[in-house]
Amino acid sequence: MNIYVIYKFDDYEIVKKKIDEISKVISPDSHIFMFENDCTSKLWRIRATRKLKECHLVILFDSLSGERNSIGKHILWEINKAEKLNKRIVVFKSDPNSKNRSWYEYDYSEKDPVHSRYKTVPIEESVQFMKNEYGWQMEDNLLHLDETKGTFTDTEMQLLLEQYRIMIETSERLMERRQEVVNLYTTLSTTLIAFAGASFAFSDIKICAVILFVSGLILLMLCRNWRISLTSYDMNNGGKFEVINTIEKRLPAEMFACEYKYNKLNGISSFSYREKVLPIIFSVLACILILIATTVFVLSFLEKINLI
Secondary structure: OOOEOOOOOHHHHHHHHHHHHHHHOOOOOOOOOOOOOOOOOOOOOHHHHHHHOOOOOOEEEEEOOOOOOOOHEEEHHHHHHHOOOOOOOOEOOOOOOOOOOHHHHHHOOOHHHHHHHEEEHHOOOOOOOOHHHHOOOOOOOOOOOOEEEEEHHHHHHHHHHHHHHHHHHHHHHHHHHHHHHHHHHHHHHHHHHHHHHHHHHOOOHHHHHHHHHHHHHHHHHHHOOOHHHHHHHHHHHHHHHHHHHHOOOOOOOOOHHHHHHHHOOOOOOOOHHHHHHHHHHHHHHHHHHHHHHHHHHHHHHHHOOOEE
């Protein structure tokens, strides 16, 4: 899990101490990113955007410096960026009366769905909150095994196998829906390309350019939604396979884990990887359509003002 930290540099010592405490209680494979108070640069927004896209959670330390609890423009930019990326934001506050961002107080209120991803936690409870929320390990919680027995009974094993089979079936259904989405977007994109190509039949070059430009814009939006959909399906299926792989550790064979390892060692790419290439290809084609249309518009404008 990747965590992005937003804070005021005035609070660096307090925040650094709290982050060190949090690091000890969450999973060891978690990565916490925070700008140090002496290493920002003019290009910090580029780095911040990349880290925000990679993170699973944003932590905001608010109202730690007494009277100086106003939010600066840099912090406001980070918050707004996190909102646009639909990141869940947890706010650790030391001053319950601070109203820097009034919707913090909603605390997942159904009355404010736009900001429902916010969670407000008193800073003295921050370490325990992170421990409960993100120190969770699947292997410690998935299987209900009696420590005194050490193994499952025959009845329990049959039930486990049935649950294992159900999880595989749901994963397969999810992949089928994913394939349907791929087929849908491929059909729509191919149709748009064909429609754009048919526009060359028009004798009026300007009409052709308009069709190319509009088709290119629509195709770009389709490709963007396509990529988002594929990423969402991959994340959901990734969770299912974590459960499947954890159950397999209690079974005689770890089929899926070994298959994944074998494919990785032998350079065999997954269908998911190959399918993600398609929206990239169509995005390039969309850019070419827009470029052709823009060139026609520019040439027409130059001709109109007698420059060519």
